[in-house]
Amino acid sequence: METNPIRLTEWSEGSGCGCKIAPAVLDQILAASGSFSQTDPNLLVGNSQKDDAAVYQVSDDLAFINTVDFFTPIVDDAFDFGRISAANALSDVYAMGGKPIFANAILSWPVEKIPIELAAKVLEGAKSVCKTAGIELAGGHSIAAKDPIFGLSVNGVIHPRKIKTNRESKEGDLIFLTKPLGIGVLATALKRQKIQEKDYLNLLDTACRLNTIGSVLGNHxxxxxxTDVTGFGLLGHLIEMAEGAGLSAKIELNKLPLIEGIQEYINQFIFPDNTYRNWNAYSPKTKGVQGMDLVKLCDPQTSGGLLISVSPENKTWFEETIKSQNQVAWEIGCFTAKEEFVVEVVQ
Incomplete structure (x- = not known):
């Protein structure tokens, strides 16, 4: 971890995707603005679905994907902030099964209070991740404002018949997750200056890892x-998948992958305030959660893993495909016929 006299997290009340507007409030905003009413037949995915990115068809065999994602600092180091922000934004294209082609930066910076050299470091970090993804950071827009904010608008491509939405799961499908949970917990430990060096490195390793496997799975x-797991936590994004498909889901708590060391922080009640916001939003639709297990389920993730729905007869194929791409995935449950509760958690 770099020694930096300016702690970027001091400039953010909520960090990373934890600063998302609450789900119910967002729905009210979109409904009041008429954003759910979209009539262009070429807009294959838009606000009428709760998906990760917009998709627009331009020909029989080509569609464009666009997403925009930005947030306040989740770490103190400017270079690492840029890396995490870029990986998080790219994830939305991968979650649709697409291939990113270029990105533009979104930068808000208090130029009179935080050195502009740190803003340059943020961009440098983002460029490094874009290079890993094989794309250019082509341009962007910046403003001088009181809060440091950074993110990307990412453009990608996909065949119109290969789009992976978050609402096409089938009854009996297995549920896989490609990253361990706990990014929000570790980010909060950092903000409170309680994090250990090894845990910070685990945070970076998880949050900066690209979900490139999504563009591979888009072909199958x-x-x-x-979908990817971000600010609404595993539970929120799983509920979106289940409701979108008219199903319920059952997950096994002991199968959830966790970043090493997060339980120690949970035991100290170190986790994001928005964990409770997520729980309050989704608990009426959930069965079987006991005590502080809600933290693992509702922890806001920034650049979290992909939630993937796979037919059970193709489990072996899926696991071999994941392995062949040097990726990992954990089987955490399955989709079931629609029941009283959207998600059941089995202890």
Whole structure:
């Protein structure tokens, strides 16, 4: 961790994707603005669905993907802030099964209070991740404002018939997750200056890892649906998948992958305030959660893993495909017929 006299997290009340507007409030905003009413037949995915990115068809075999994602600092180091922000934004294109082609930066910076050299470091970090993804950071827009904010607008491409939405799961499908949970917990430990060096490195390793496997899985019909886990936590994004498909889901708590060391912080009640916001929003739709297990389920993730819905007969194929791409995935449950509760957590 770099020694930096300016702690970027001091400039953010909520960090990373934890600063998202609450789900119910966002729905009210979109409904009041008429954003759910979209009539262009070429807009294949838009606000009428709760998906990760917009998709617009331009020909029989080509569609463009666009997403925009930005947030306040989740770490103190400017270079690492840029890396995490870029990986998080790119994830939305991967979650649709697409291939990123270029990105533009979104930068808000208090130029009179935080050195502009740190803003340059943020951009440098983002460029490093874009280079890993094989794309250019082509341009962007910046403003002088009181809060440091950074993110990307990412453009990608996909075949119109290969789009992976978050609402096409089938009854019996297995649910896989490609990153361990706990990014929000570790980010909060950092903000409170309680984090250990090894745990900070685990935070970076997880949050900066690209979900490139999504663009591979976009080519395979055996994968029915995908989304990425971000500010609404595992539970929120799983509920979106289940409700979108008219199903329920059952997950096994002991199968959830966790970043090493997060339980120690949870035991000290170190986790984001928005964990409770997520729980309050989704608990009426959930069965089987006991005590502080809600933290693991509702921890806001920034640049979290992909949630993937795979037909059970293709489990072996999926696991071999993941392995061949030097990726990992954990089987955490399955989709079931619609029941009283959207998600059941089995202890």
């Amino acid at each position: 019909e055996e994968v029915h649906a995908m």
